[in-house]
Amino acid sequence: MTSTTSQVYPVIWQDDRVLLIEQNRLPNEYTFVEIKCCDDMAHAIKTMIVRGAPAIGVAAAYGMYLGARDIQTESRDEFLNELEKIGKTLGQTRPTAVNLFWAIQRMLNTARKTLGPVEYLKTVLLETAKTINAEDIQTCQAIGDKGLEVLPKNPEKLTLLTHCNAGALATAGYGTALGVVRSAWTAGRLARVYADETRPRLQGAKLTAWECVQEGIPVTLITDNMAAHCMQRGLIHAVVVGADRIAANGDTANKIGTYSLALVAKAHKVPFFVAAPLSTIDFSIGDGSQIPIEERDPVEIYQVGNTRLTAEGVEFYNPAFDVTPAELIAAIITEYGAVVPSELQQFQTKQVV
Incomplete structure (x- = not known):
């Protein structure tokens, strides 16, 4: 089909x-x-x-x-x-x-x-x-609208950077981080989105860029290690990423490479936002040290298609996620609004289980 x-x-x-x-x-x-x-x-x-x-x-x-x-x-x-x-x-x-x-x-x-x-x-x-x-x-549509409210007011046309895929493909439709991008595009506030390719599975290259093309959103693909260079040159006005689990204090697990991206954003005074539904917040754990980190098959690292990239005998480490400390996050955007990580607890009673 x-x-x-x-x-x-x-x-x-x-x-x-x-x-x-x-x-x-x-x-x-x-x-x-x-x-x-x-x-x-x-x-x-x-x-x-x-x-x-x-x-x-x-x-x-x-x-x-x-x-x-x-x-x-x-x-x-x-x-x-x-x-x-x-x-x-x-x-x-x-x-x-x-x-x-x-x-x-x-x-x-x-x-x-x-x-x-x-x-x-x-x-x-x-x-x-x-x-x-x-x-x-x-x-997700609500997250997009709430996210639009907290994006930088200047310049009028923003260039946003995202990591991995937090779009329609990662949700039931519309997206979380890419939902914010979509809302900015619809509102006439988006000039372009930069998408990290997101090694090793290349979700940014394969999925995020594809989604943007489907809707005519201007997208530029970069490798993960180009983000600092782009920020240094003033090309990025804000970073918006999704999340796979958020601890009660705001520490956020997302695709591997997110933590380093947050550090780079902090160094360049670029606001770093996390967009996720309330169901992604795990109020049962106090901080990110308690979030289990999935490790995946190392073939994702040493092989692309049918081509092996490394010599036999090399050892591998392939965590699928990392944890970004709350202090690096400007705001967490949920369907109920955007808050600094320390204020997440106000949403606990709204979570449906």
Whole structure:
């Protein structure tokens, strides 16, 4: 299945299955993968067919329903026990992205609180997954608008830098960091976006640049180690990135390379913003030292396509994320507004689980 539309929705419920954009094949192929069971969804999340913390959460919600649909029992207790096992299976796929666990917990809580026969519980779970999907799109649009309010007022036309992909592909649609970019573009305040290529998986080169081209947003791709040079030359007015998990104090885990980008921004007095839905904030952990950091297959480092880049015998270290300390972040932009990291606690009561 292929599509040529510029409206990007990476997770789609259609009939009795989920359609996922196969993000590993972008930008050369825009294809969808059909997901009909929980195990297939777990594989899709693990192998980054679907990626980006909010999109993973939406996908996991549908994965919970697909798993629930296959539970063959009329016993409520047995059903809930099996549903918890399904949640554990999905939770083992990507340990850093807290939206994954937030969505799983929301689906579990919904099942526990819903009265009625098992078949009715299954129906409610599907509706809950659809609600999570729709809410995320609305949330990202709100993040974009709130982010526009805190961007520098001068110059009138801004050049923004982003890292990795926090666009429509990383959410249910529209995006978080790229949602701010989209809102700035729509408002006539964006001159250009610079996209880090984002080694080793090149999400900036493959995904962010592709999204911008789809919508006619001027985009310039740079390698990760060019960011300091661009700031030194005054080419960047602000940095906007997404997040996979934010600790209660504002420390933020995002794609590897984000921390160094924040340090460079600080050195050049360029404001550094994090854009993420409230579901990305993990109020159960005090600071970033408690955020688990996923390590991925070193083949992502030493091989591009079928070409090996290094000599045999070299050792590798491939963390997928790093943690940016709160003091380097000018503001965290959520659907409820932008705040300095120390003020995040005011949003805790608004978080839906």
